[in-house]
Amino acid sequence: MHLTLVGLSHHTAPIDVRDQAVLTKSLQEKALSFVKASSGILEAVLLSTCNRSEMYATTDEEHIDPGPIEAWFHEIHGVDEGVLSPYLYHRRDEAVIRHLFRVVSSLDSMVVGEQQILGQVREAYMQSLNTKNTGLVLNRLFEKALAVGKQVRETTEIGTGSVSVSSVAVELARKIFKDLRQHTAMLIGAGETGERTAEYLVDQGVKRLIVANRTYDRAADLAHRYDGIAVSLQDGLQMISDVDIVISSTGATEPVLGRDRMAEIMHDRRNRPIFLIDIAAPRDIDPRVRDLYNVILYDMDDLQSVVDDNAEARKAEALKVEAIVETEVERLLAWYQNLSIAPTIAQLRHFAEDVRHQEVGRAFTQLGHLSDEDRKIMEKMTRAIVNKLLHQPTVQLRNTSDPEHRDYHLYSLRHLFGLDEHGNE
Amino acid sequence: MGIYILHGMILVGYAVATVVYFRHFWTKHPGSGIYASLFLVFALACHSAFLIARAVESSHAPFVGLHESMSFFAWLIAVVYLFLERRFHDRSLGVFVLPLVLAAQTVSTVLMSPVDPLPPLLQSPWFNFHVTASFLAYAAFSFTFITGLLYVMQMYYIHHRRVGLVFSRLPALGMLDEMNLKATLIGWVFLSAGIATGIWWATAAWDSITPWLLDPKVLCVMLTWVIYTCQLVTRYTAGWQGERAAIISMAGFASVLLAYLGAGLWTNLHIFD
Numbered sequence A: 001m002h003l004t005l006v007g008l009s010h011h012t013a014p015i016d017v018r019d020q021a022v023l024t025k026s027l028q029e030k031a032l033s034f035v036k037a038s039s040g041i042l043e044a045v046l047l048s049t050c051n052r053s054e055m056y057a058t059t060d061e062e063h064i065d066p067g068p069i070e071a072w073f074h075e076i077h078g079v080d081e082g083v084l085s086p087y088l089y090h091r092r093d094e095a096v097i098r099h100l101f102r103v104v105s106s107l108d109s110m111v112v113g114e115q116q117i118l119g120q121v122r123e124a125y126m127q128s129l130n131t132k133n134t135g136l137v138l139n140r141l142f143e144k145a146l147a148v149g150k151q152v153r154e155t156t157e158i159g160t161g162s163v164s165v166s167s168v169a170v171e172l173a174r175k176i177f178k179d180l181r182q183h184t185a186m187l188i189g190a191g192e193t194g195e196r197t198a199e200y201l202v203d204q205g206v207k208r209l210i211v212a213n214r215t216y217d218r219a220a221d222l223a224h225r226y227d228g229i230a231v232s233l234q235d236g237l238q239m240i241s242d243v244d245i246v247i248s249s250t251g252a253t254e255p256v257l258g259r260d261r262m263a264e265i266m267h268d269r270r271n272r273p274i275f276l277i278d279i280a281a282p283r284d285i286d287p288r289v290r291d292l293y294n295v296i297l298y299d300m301d302d303l304q305s306v307v308d309d310n311a312e313a314r315k316a317e318a319l320k321v322e323a324i325v326e327t328e329v330e331r332l333l334a335w336y337q338n339l340s341i342a343p344t345i346a347q348l349r350h351f352a353e354d355v356r357h358q359e360v361g362r363a364f365t366q367l368g369h370l371s372d373e374d375r376k377i378m379e380k381m382t383r384a385i386v387n388k389l390l391h392q393p394t395v396q397l398r399n400t401s402d403p404e405h406r407d408y409h410l411y412s413l414r415h416l417f418g419l420d421e422h423g424n425e
Numbered sequence B: 001m002g003i004y005i006l007h008g009m010i011l012v013g014y015a016v017a018t019v020v021y022f023r024h025f026w027t028k029h030p031g032s033g034i035y036a037s038l039f040l041v042f043a044l045a046c047h048s049a050f051l052i053a054r055a056v057e058s059s060h061a062p063f064v065g066l067h068e069s070m071s072f073f074a075w076l077i078a079v080v081y082l083f084l085e086r087r088f089h090d091r092s093l094g095v096f097v098l099p100l101v102l103a104a105q106t107v108s109t110v111l112m113s114p115v116d117p118l119p120p121l122l123q124s125p126w127f128n129f130h131v132t133a134s135f136l137a138y139a140a141f142s143f144t145f146i147t148g149l150l151y152v153m154q155m156y157y158i159h160h161r162r163v164g165l166v167f168s169r170l171p172a173l174g175m176l177d178e179m180n181l182k183a184t185l186i187g188w189v190f191l192s193a194g195i196a197t198g199i200w201w202a203t204a205a206w207d208s209i210t211p212w213l214l215d216p217k218v219l220c221v222m223l224t225w226v227i228y229t230c231q232l233v234t235r236y237t238a239g240w241q242g243e244r245a246a247i248i249s250m251a252g253f254a255s256v257l258l259a260y261l262g263a264g265l266w267t268n269l270h271i272f273d
Helices: A015-020 A023-039 A066-076 A092-102 A115-129 A136-155 A165-176 A192-203 A216-225 A233-238 A260-267 A289-290 A300-337 A342-366 A372-399 A402-414 B004-029 B030-058 B065-088 B094-110 B127-160 B165-169 B174-203 B216-238 B241-264
Strands: A002-007 A042-049 A052-059 A089-092 A186-187 A208-213 A229-232 A244-249 A274-278 A296-298
Touching: A002 A066, A002 A092, A023 A066, A023 A115, A023 A216, A042 A066, A042 A115, A042 A136, A052 A066, A052 A092, A052 A136, A066 A089, A089 A092, A092 A115, A115 A136, A136 A208, A136 A300, A136 A402, A165 A192, A165 A274, A165 A300, A165 B127, A165 B174, A186 A192, A186 A233, A192 A208, A192 A244, A208 A216, A208 A233, A216 A229, A229 A233, A233 B030, A260 A289, A274 A300, A289 A342, A296 A300, A296 A342, A296 A372, A342 A372, A342 A402, A372 A402, A402 B004, B004 B030, B004 B094, B030 B065, B030 B094, B065 B094, B065 B127, B127 B165, B127 B174, B127 B216, B127 B241, B174 B216, B174 B241, B216 B241
Parallel strands: A186 A208, A186 A244, A208 A229, A244 A274, A274 A296
Antiparallel strands: A002 A052, A002 A089, A042 A052
């Protein structure tokens, strides 16, 4: 039995290729039933996100050649054979474990430290588990991988510090105001970054979003999308004293918010803190408003410098994560290498011998009067019992040629005797 | 002998809790937060036992002299902190509060003294009320200092675009300001009550007002009251919330320290031999 991985990701394939290899939910179900029907693949999990498409599988000894697996991969995705081949990578055994652990820790992601991948891996695994496409090896591999992903996020800073301008702006808002649900935000002008920032704020539960735009229809359109209120640009500028977060990204060539006007606004709002996010170029807000009490202004350069710092910090954290991954790979590998017949039999015998030794010892203390001769006989007798009991299962296990049966026996044996709980952790 | 062991347990408890709070702050390790709180609860339990034992032994409330009052002060801060931690679901303040508790308790232990009988002047129910109210005010003002300091730090990080680890661990400005306001209000009410009972009591004990009004400790307490009153007035009239309120609180706490420690060195009235 072997762990095998075939797949492509943003590292190897351009976006148009990745688009061809996306598995929809229904396609994924079909693919899994197909995998089940094929004779060479024992277990399979299909991981499909917008940046990667991967198939984790265990195969029997006769199917260790990558050719047929690649063919399956094409077939699953409904693509002509060979189309994806130049972009595919293959991994085996230890390298599969390492790859999955790195993926789930987001080290292999386009944005290192991103959060979604852990959920995506869990979902992919659950789908295979529910359709009974996983077994001894992949269950253990994925359970462990999810634990590693969780550990990495809890014990390192890989996920802290946003690495996009809009999420940095929202993170700042959360560190300025106690509870965003009590605050109103205003988006002035349009533009991708501004809209995304507004969208994140709405996601974070901001109380209300006001959209102000030179063209009212555009404002109405955006307001409708984010369940906000549309106003004209003129009205919007009058309403600033009532909002706590302003995202400004107009195409105006002159600042729309000067220092004197801002001073008036602060007077009107009795110095309640206000967070101004200026992502327009040229700038919409006079930078001198910074001198006013309780005005916090971040422009594009400020946000970008935070993004750069955070990205730098994540790089440093990635080294720690690599170390965690390596430790966990070693651990799982110790288990994985024991998984074939010989080590399992050895473990079973070792376990039986431990029990025998312990019980004989106990009997000897109770029967202090036994002579040395008696003791030898008892040792011999108990050894014979153990050997006879284990003889048949050992022979059966060695002689099972069908790999699926053999894995089943192996799994049962390890499970029934609790071999994975002893000495492998 | 038992009392030394108890003192040791209190100190070790607070010291370990401080270390674990630091560890929790830097590593964000999820388990360590609960351990930090558990060590704090353990230290507090020992500490409460000590205060009760002391009160029983001396048959007066345990805040006569520096040894007892410092210890009582440390205990109050720890209790208030634990309450806030539960209330706001936030352990990040622990890193800043626990060293204060540890320091106060250490000073108290160093100054350990045998139980003194209560001077006749203090054998009055007013004494317990006056001192308890004053100490509650001091403990609340300690929190205005800590939240004020953190507010200034957090604002510095935000203004200077230094949004790293400490920034991500500290609570939001809005939350710090709210905690600061609550602590100021509580402190102000208790300090006013403490001053009022003090005046009532003093007018009964002395015929003229000059001897106690010119007492350095009384003057410092008055100054403290004026500073915190200013904080509240400017907050509500001129909108001086946030950083300015934070800075005024820090000044107010400096005045508390002066009243509590500094004035003790040259006052006559508040040392009752």
